[in-house]
Amino acid sequence: MTSFSDLNLDPKVLKAIEATGYTTPTPIQKGAIGPALLGRDVLGIAQTGTGKTAAFTLPMITLLGKGRARARMPRSLVLAPTRELAAQVAENFDTYAKGSRLKKALLIGGVSFKEQDRLIDRGVDVLIATPGRLIDHHERGKLLLTGVEIMVVDEADRMLDMGFIPDIERIFEMTPFTRQTLFFSATMAPEIERITNKFLSNPEKIEVERQNSTSETITQVLVEHTPKTKAMAAKDKRDILRAIIDRDKALADNPLRNAIIFCNRKVDVDIVAKSLKKSGYNAEPIHGDLEQSHRTRTLDGFRDGSITFLVASDVAARGLDIPNVSHVFNYDVPSHAEDYVHRIGRTGRAGKLGTAYTLSVPSDQKYLDAIESLTKSTLPRGENPWSPPGAAGARPARNEVEEEEATAKRSTSRTRSRSRKPVEDKTAEAPVSAPAPEAPKGDAPRAQTPRNAPHKDDRQDRDASDARTGGRSRGGRGRGDDRGPRVVGLGDHVPGFIEMSFEERRGES
DNA sequence: AAAAAAG
Numbered sequence: 472m473t474s475f476s477d478l479n480l481d482p483k484v485l486k487a488i489e490a491t492g493y494t495t496p497t498p499i500q501k502g503a504i505g506p507a508l509l510g511r512d513v514l515g516i517a518q519t520g521t522g523k524t525a526a527f528t529l530p531m532i533t534l535l536g537k538g539r540a541r542a543r544m545p546r547s548l549v550l551a552p553t554r555e556l557a558a559q560v561a562e563n564f565d566t567y568a569k570g571s572r573l574k575k576a577l578l579i580g581g582v583s584f585k586e587q588d589r590l591i592d593r594g595v596d597v598l599i600a601t602p603g604r605l606i607d608h609h610e611r612g613k614l615l616l617t618g619v620e621i622m623v624v625d626e627a628d629r630m631l632d633m634g635f636i637p638d639i640e641r642i643f644e645m646t647p648f649t650r651q652t653l654f655f656s657a658t659m660a661p662e663i664e665r666i667t668n669k670f671l672s673n674p675e676k677i678e679v680e681r682q683n684s685t686s687e688t689i690t691q692v693l694v695e696h697t698p699k700t701k702a703m704a705a706k707d708k709r710d711i712l713r714a715i716i717d718r719d720k721a722l723a724d725n726p727l728r729n730a731i732i733f734c735n736r737k738v739d740v741d742i743v744a745k746s747l748k749k750s751g752y753n754a755e756p757i758h759g760d761l762e763q764s765h766r767t768r769t770l771d772g773f774r775d776g777s778i779t780f781l782v783a784s785d786v787a788a789r790g791l792d793i794p795n796v797s798h799v800f801n802y803d804v805p806s807h808a809e810d811y812v813h814r815i816g817r818t819g820r821a822g823k824l825g826t827a828y829t830l831s832v833p834s835d836q837k838y839l840d841a842i843e844s845l846t847k848s849t850l851p852r853g854e855n856p857w858s859p860p861g862a863a864g865a866r867p868a869r870n871e872v873e874e875e876e877a878t879a880k881r882s883t884s885r886t887r888s889r890s891r892k893p894v895e896d897k898t899a900e901a902p903v904s905a906p907a908p909e910a911p912k913g914d915a916p917r918a919q920t921p922r923n924a925p926h927k928d929d930r931q932d933r934d935a936s937d938a939r940t941g942g943r944s945r946g947g948r949g950r951g952d953d954r955g956p957r958v959v960g961l962g963d964h965v966p967g968f969i970e971m972s973f974e975e976r977r978g979e980s
Numbered sequence: 981a982a983a984a985a986a987g
Contacts, residue, residue: 553984580986603986633984735982759984785983806981 478504481533483570488529491566497522502677504530507653512674514667515655518816519626519790521679524563527623527653531597532568534621534651540574540594544618548646549599550639552629554579554763555770556790560625561599573597580604581763588613602630602638609645616645627656627663629789636662643670658809689819690725690826692853697833699859704832705739707859708802709746711830714857716752716780719798725824729773730798732782733814735806743802744782758784789813794820799827804835808845828853 475488475496496504499517507513507530517523531547540546551557561577568575576590578600587604591614598605608614622643624630630639643666652671656663667674696711698704712732719727732747734740737758744756755769755778766786772778774793781787782802788810796818805811811829819825829850831839843849 601985607986629984635985638985737983788983810983 473501475529478529479508479533480504480529481536481571483536484529484532484567487567487569490569493525497526498679499523499677500526500529502679503527503653503675506675507531507651508533510534510651512651512671513653514671514674514676515653516657516659516676516678517655518657518813519792523625523655524560524792525567527625527655528560528563528567531621531623531653532564532571532573535573535596536571538596540596541618542594543591543613544615545576545591545595545598546618547597547621547623548605548616548619548642549597549623549625550602550605550630550642551599551625551790552601552633552635553786553790554581554601555766555786556626557599557601558767559790559792564597564599568597575599578604578608579763580607581766584608602635602642605642606638616642617647619646619650621651621653622646623653623655625655626790627654627666628658628660631660631662636666639666640669688822688824689815690824691815691829691850692826693829693831693839693850694853694855695831696855701832701834703859705742707857708830708832709743710859711855711857712743712800712802713747713750713752714855715800715828716798718856719826725797725826727826728795728797729776729779730781730800731773731787731793731796731814731817732780732800732802733788733805734782734784735803737784739803740782740784744780747780747782752780753778754780754782756782757787759786785810785814787817791817792820793817795823796820797825799825801827801829804829804831804838804842806838808838808841811842812846 473496474494475485478496478501480488499515499521503513503515503526507527513527515523515526517526527549531549535546538546549557549560551560557577557579561575564573564575573596574590574594575597576587576595576599578587578591578598580601580603587608591598591608605614609616624639627639630636652674654667654671654674659667694711694715696704696707698707716727716730732743732754734743737760740756740758744754747754755772757766757769761769769778769781770787770791770793773781785805788805790813799815799818801811801814805814815825815827818827829839829842839850
């Protein structure tokens with residue numbers, strides 16, 4: 472078995488690796504580090520979570536150990552598609568370059584030029600950048616790329632998706648053709664292939680197992696829901712989300728400690744985050760419209776556990792390495808099947824268990840088909856722990872209580888008489904207070920989660936994973952597919968949209 | 981129907 476010490480890395484780098492506790496290189500590291508140290512170009516076909524970042528940072532630090540940086544002429548360049556990813560790479564350099572004197576600069580948008588200019592002027596060995604800001608600096612004449620000895624392109628397929636390929640080509644052309652190139656992509660789309668043919672010379676090709684097969688440490692669950700009306704889908708999904716969260720906090724098998732909740736649109740990120748917060752959950756949104764400093768703060772908060780629920784756009788779908796994410800939710804089914812793989816890959820990392828829920832409504836069918844054909848699997852259908860208020864045979868959904876309270880506060884007295892609702896009797900045993908406090912960061916005292924009382928029976932009779940995935944066709948309870956047409960009035964039953972704030976309603980369409 | 985990145 473290979474260990475890092477067999478890889479000819481700088482002793483200082485080895486020491487830094489040792490300090491992190493890693494002993495054995497991952498396949499991509501094993502394959503890439505050797506050739507990179509020999510000065511070869513490397514074409515790595517690998518997804519994040521495979522140890523890709525270290526596969527290029529470790530040899531880079533070793534190679535750059537000799538030599539010194541000159542003003543405005545960085546000796547190496549790493550390109551990443553998003554600011555967060557660039558920042559993550561920068562952190563990796565900090566970790567592994569501890570014993571060295573290498574200077575680095577992080578050039579990303581959304582922050583001031585001033586500090587970045589200062590660093591460039593002073594001379595850097597490693598420049599880590601997003602394409603836009605890098606080109607901006609170059610155009611302002613502050614930066615020369617003619618001294619670049621090593622250039623890294625990370626997440627090239629994502630760059631392609633984001634339309635960065637022309638920028639990448641431009642940047643390639645700014646660097647000397649004698650440079651060494653380390654190029655990483657999760658896929659080899661034709662356009663990617665063209666670029667690599669053009670800019671890499673006789674690369675060592677390393678392909679590690681595609682993760683389209685999705686990690687075995689991730690339990691995937693599809694929760695299907697048919698809303699009464701299309702307009703109710705979003706609100707129903709928020710209720711379902713909360714119900715699953717509350718239920719999974721108490722699981723014996725990978726209990727929910729925290730979660731990333733993905734939405735397809737930025738507005739929905741905001742809405743879902745707000746709705747969770749309003750219900751007492753420790754949630755924060757993250758997407759590209761938020762100020763960079765805010766994004767950074769939020770991500771840090773989620774990493775250190777001070778934020779429990781990260782509601783995110785696909786800005787957080789790829790590459791971000793956040794250890795210890797117990798759950799991922801696809802609040803929306805991603806419309807690109809690959810994004811599904813990337814999103815759920817945020818959990819179940821480093822051999823830990825992860826659970827990935829996908830909430831779907833009938834109109835998502837074609838995207839689900841695409842996901843299932845990409846992953847070559849059928850997503851296990853799981854039980855929907857929530858049923859809409861007033862559904863025939865519905866078990867008491869705790870949200871009815873909350874919603875009723877919320878509605879009562881919001882609306883002036885309605886015609887319906889709340890006291891007559893049979894639901895009230897059923898839920899009397901369930902706590903009526905605000906939602907349970909967030910699961911603490913560490914080990915949680917789950918025994919005292921009365922919130923889950925209504926589901927207790929299920930949990931006793933089945934093991935945890937069965938409770939999650941087993942309930943599809945059992946007992947005809949729940950989703951109400953067989954319900955006949957019913958008269959909906961304001962007597963016993965209140966249509967969902969009535970219970971929504973105007974703000975929420977606006978968010979629906 | 982979208983998100984991301986340079987403003």
